[in-house]
Amino acid sequence: MKSLLLILILFVLLPAFTTIKAQVISVDDTKTANELVSLLTNNSSCLQIINESVSGDSFTSGKNSYGIFNNTNPNFPFQSGIVLSTWSSTQSVGPFVRNLGGGNNAWLGDSDLNQSLNINSINATVLEFDFIALTNKISFNYFFASNEYQDDFPCNYSDGFAFLIKEKGSLTAYQNLAVLPNTSVAVSSQNIHPAIRFNDNGVLKTCNAVNETYFEQYNNNSSPINYAGQTKVLNAQAIVTPGTTYHIKLVIGDDAVNYYDSAIFIEAASFNSAIDLGTDKLLATNNAVCFGEDYIIDTQLSNSYTYKWYKNDVLLPLETDPSYTVKNPGIYKVEVTLSPSDCSVSNEIKIEYTPEIILNNATLIQCDIDEDGKSLFDLTQADTEIQNNNSGLSTLIYYENLADAQANINPILNSTGYINQSNPQTLIAKTINSYGCFNYGLLTLEISNESIPDRVATITAVTTNDFAGNENTVEIEYTGVSEYEFSIDGIHYQDNPRFLNITAGNYFAYVREKNGCGISNPFSFTILDYSRYFTPNGDGFNDTWTIKNLNLLAPATITIFDRFGKLLKQFNSTNLHWNGTLNGHLLPADDYWFNLVFEDGKNIKGHFSLKR
8 A cells, every 4th residue: 555655646746856966067078179169159140150179177087167058947047058167067957956066176266367356266267268349349248156155155165267358369358348328347256146045153244235136046956066055147348459369268167276167058049249329329328319419329330241221120222331311219229130141130229318408599688887898797687587497407607609618618606797808799508408418599688778677676565664863774675687786865875675774854865777778767765753852942943842853744743741651632644743731731741752653544652851
């Protein structure tokens, strides 16, 4: 019965084991250097390959540290390609099983790898060859896998690998193509990993993530490959000169010790000659082409090649040159047939344009107070009009001529106090948008010897603080768009619209444009005050108490009281004098109080003295 049960279990599990086995990669480590490179280039006629060689583990009998892999696992990024490793390449077959690794201390490293990455390598595997490209760019796809993606190893250690290139015979150092995009940072487990928590002798520590964006995953016992973790698929590329012979060296090695091996997996047919058209010009990446500008897409290839240009997949039949001038947004593609080979390559680039910067021209008119043909201009008064109320533009910079504006030299430094050089004079206003694009507006300066209506201020009110003796104050309220000075007698002007220590009286306020562009209409106002004492002795001087100028305002009622609150006198603003009597009798010298009530309800109280 137990035997039957075991048979049934095996019958159920066998397909699963078969499926798991079928999901791992296969590795053939019997291939020659020529076969490896042929798979890598797919025998492309766009490349001329010579002098292929490969070296690696020569100490493990019947095994090589390089080979060709094939894959049927949909979760593995490449269907086929080549693998270079720091142990027997067949050990790369999954699933992942934690182990110390292979290799041999007598298996040496590579001096070029050491120099490039500043390591001390051993167990190096090297594939190298010479090539001549017919185009100006080469690239290939790869990812890095390593058993150093365990514990806290990426925090401190990493095997090294590099894709080294230079012109054949050159004495200059190799360029490493196995770097993070747009950097010179070498790809490694130490330079690419997520945050790592680990126990260090009972102390919980954390190793911060480094370039985690480029880390793909940790692997387990269902992985197609026998490595603890791997990076995302990366692209190595280089700009080359067509027709020039280059030497390329793909090399990987353990750093210092032969434990915890690593490998690079390179996609079949991904090493090829390509066309470099530059990066896409996009609004999202802030490098779109400025509105109104031309953009030249240049293949930088020979005139002897055949070219077809497309815009949004529509053939441009008249365009057959190595370059194309873009005037409008779109997706542009070029197909190139290279001669004397039958190689054809293509590439495309997306071009977007920034919004148009729409500016207005403006004019500032200033008056010439001394009639010398010069005046002081505040150029910033035209900013809003020139910028068309576009808050997304930079502060305007003014120049005296277009040549200076284009060269970014000799800007007008004092834009709020510029003296014109001629009449009229046209200045250049330059602004930049958030994409770094610029445009120009014109600002014309004109001198006028006549009043300019829109520069003449309008007095809207005069606020007074009266009944304060020597502390009476006045403030002129006004509207206007220029710089003004202020007066309450039409003769003496000051910069401040507030006047202090004003005596009682009737006044006219004026606002004058500083450059002589006009004076406001006069605005009448009155300062009220009262005598703080009076002496009714019949000498004709200060014999009655009064509120000065009250007769100039709307009717009001005045009541006078003694210190005990007894009503002594009530009269209105048409009869403003009290002689210090009550029912014909002289009142004694003393302090008296008054209450002034206007028709609008405003109430003013105070006191004064009667002296005899």
